[in-house]
Amino acid sequence: MKRQPAAFDHGSGMPMLSSRQGRFGYRPPRNLVGRGLQVKRREAGGPPGSAVGATFHAADMAGRYKQAMRTLAAPVLLALSAVAALTAGAARAQDSARGAALYRALPGQPALGSCISCHGEPINNRNSILRGAAGPELISKTIAAVSAMGFLRQYLSDSDLADISAYLATIVPAGPLESLPDLWPTTDDFGAQLVGTQSAPRTVLIRNLQPREAIAVGTVRSADPVAFPLQHDCPISLPPLGQCRISAWFRPQAAGPAGAVFAVLDSSGRTLREGALTGAGAPELPATLAWSAGTPELIDFAQVPLGQSMQRTLGLVNPSSIPVGLTRLRVTGPNASRFTLQAPCVAAGRLEPGASCAVTLGFAPSAAGRVEGWIDLVSDAGNAPLVRIAAAGVAAPAQPPSSPASMPAGESSSGGGAVSAGWLVLLLAAVAALRRKRGR
């Protein structure tokens, strides 16, 4: 592995780290606490059933630890230990704490999504992110190979990647990954909210993608239930192909950025899935962004034959009397790369009072199968809710769109957007199967 000149590297990294602390300054301890728990679990050999995660990283740990010791300059260690003093861990823990921060935000680049924007919380292993625990070389190769990730190279040095890899190595899923529920979205930014007031709720879906096994859902817990209260409608046993919803609110207690990790725990208290909620407390009533009237919560392209493409245009509006700074507008989610998004206001980085911006969403399937994503936005105003998008690539020649193309009535009402046509069919089938069973 090519080693960067350590002092130089970290010399340039440190001011950025402190600027990050400036922005998210009072939040790291909460994250560290969460992560500390994971680290402890690992060191204890992991909970029963975590064999996958444990064997996964064991071989690398010693090597990575040594390498970290060699590459980290003494002043860096000193500065980092101030941050990581809470965890009072060894150099590896400090490493992974820095990696956790880099996983969430690129150094000095709050507008650009770091790993979390596409992969969500790592415990969800979206797009095999946990493979990154194998070492910085694998991450580096992936960045070179996956075009969506290419932009990351200019912001992250090899030692940054080593820290991220060390962080990923601390994440131990509670069981075989395929038996865990599916959680989306895994990050949501409420944007600005007047201190002391409560936002509209936002919804996170939890699904059991297994056709036969139920998943025991114990609790859903917010790391900050005061600023980010949660409610969920998950049954104790989430049936095969079933889904449930978490509703989250933002209630800023003070001005400035806020964030909390929320976790879905099983009945024995093990973390199944995690997500992150963020927002900013505003001292005065902030501007808000909204989707134009009539925009559904779910945009479904239904079936699109391979080789064809489809577009849909949405309106993003600024109904307030002050301009809104728009930092980001993009598709996130499990199949984000299958969709395209164009919007003139993104290049401008701004939406004037009363103005509207045409956001063009495109889908051109390269493979058959159902895909989904979420249109996610970050601004200095109250953010419009995420719009969920779904589409299915079908083999050409096109089959005439059959019944699922029209959405059930509940789709556009809040929360009803949870069930897409495909899901509904699966759910109905599962319910019918259950009834039959009970009937016997």
Ligand code: HEC
């Ligand atoms: C713009 C979206 C995006 C961002 C940001 C992103 N990734 Fe990825 N990443 C992907 C996609 C898409 C894949 C799946 C590629 C595939 O399977 O072909 C992937 C795959 C991976 C994999 C799996 C590679 C494998 O061998 O299977 C790792 C590890 C990974 N990314 C690490 C990272 C890390 C670390 C970061 C942050 C520094 C990051 N990614 C940021 C989109 C992203």
